[in-house]
Amino acid sequence: xxxxxxxxxxxxxxxxxxxxxxxxxxxxxxxxxxxxxxxxxxxxxxxxxxxxxxxxxxxxxxxxxxxxxxxxxxxxxxxxxxxxxxxxxxxxxxxxxxxxxxxx
Amino acid sequence: xxxxxxxxxxxxxxxxxxxxxxxxxxxxxxxxxxxxxxxxxxxxxxxxxxxxxxxxxxxxxxxxxxxxxxxxxxxxxxxxxxxxxxxxxxxxxxxxxxxxxxxxxxxxxxxxxxxxxxxxxxxxxxxxxxxxxxxxxxxxxxxxxxxxxxxxxxxx
Numbered sequence: 001x002x003x004x005x006x007x008x009x010x011x012x013x014x015x016x017x018x019x020x021x022x023x024x025x026x027x028x029x030x031x032x033x034x035x036x037x038x039x040x041x042x043x044x045x046x047x048x049x050x051x052x053x054x055x056x057x058x059x060x061x062x063x064x065x066x067x068x069x070x071x072x073x074x075x076x077x078x079x080x081x082x083x084x085x086x087x088x089x090x091x092x093x094x095x096x097x098x099x100x101x102x103x104x
Numbered sequence: 105x106x107x108x109x110x111x112x113x114x115x116x117x118x119x120x121x122x123x124x125x126x127x128x129x130x131x132x133x134x135x136x137x138x139x140x141x142x143x144x145x146x147x148x149x150x151x152x153x154x155x156x157x158x159x160x161x162x163x164x165x166x167x168x169x170x171x172x173x174x175x176x177x178x179x180x181x182x183x184x185x186x187x188x189x190x191x192x193x194x195x196x197x198x199x200x201x202x203x204x205x206x207x208x209x210x211x212x213x214x215x216x217x218x219x220x221x222x223x224x225x226x227x228x229x230x231x232x233x234x235x236x237x238x239x240x241x242x243x244x245x246x247x248x249x250x251x252x253x254x255x256x257x258x259x260x
Binding site for chain 2: 017028030032047056057058059060061062063064065066067068069071072073074075076077078
């Protein structure tokens with residue numbers, strides 16, 4: 001089944017530095033908001049993002065509910081064109097998602 | 105009288121809500137166990153507690169930690185924040201938003217060969233200081249920047 005959470009990944013190399021940009025569509029609920037009846041909406045957020053390049057971890061992010069809805073992330077690492085960059089995430093309800101791209 | 109009962113009810117509701125919330129969250133944390141720390145800093149409700157739970161102490165202020173954030177954020181739900189550390193050997197970047205209900209917002213662990221710069225978007229409840237903490241070896245350095253949040257666009 002196709003995941004309802006879309007993960008988009010963009011990688012760009014410039015002078016030995018690879019810029020990774022990612023956009024994940026995810027509600028990122030803090031668990032503090034309430035619905036119309038005043039009931040709390042349970043927390044639902046991504047708590048771990050792991051980015052690897054050629055199977056080597058380049059960045060791990062631990063997130064809380066304070067990260068905005070549809071999180072965007074951008075960072076650099078020293079790499080070369082041809083690297084296989086893979087991003088995978090897990091949320092607090094056990095959902096998972098990933099995206100893979102080769103650096104041009 | 106109506107107002108009185110209303111207030112009372114909301115108070116009770118919020119109290120039980122918090123209790124329930126913590127009870128629900130606790131097993132989830134135990135199962136996920138992705139954080140090596142004893143207490144989960146993401147659940148800490150004050151800035152100092154969050155630092156303690158994350159095992160961060162002896163933070164030194166440094167002008168080498170640059171935080172890019174808008175001075176005035178019109179929409180508190182989406183505040184773009186970037187943290188860059190100029191200190192060599194930065195291993196971790198932690199972002200805290202002091203006035204949020206849970207100040208501990210995110211932790212980025214940098215792998216080998218990555219230059220310490222991350223950008224991400226965060227929610228902010230109200231005007232607050234944004235603190236970026238970089239871990240270098242066993243030392244911590246921090247940078248601070250205040251972001252004004254104007255809800256409703258009244259200019260704050």
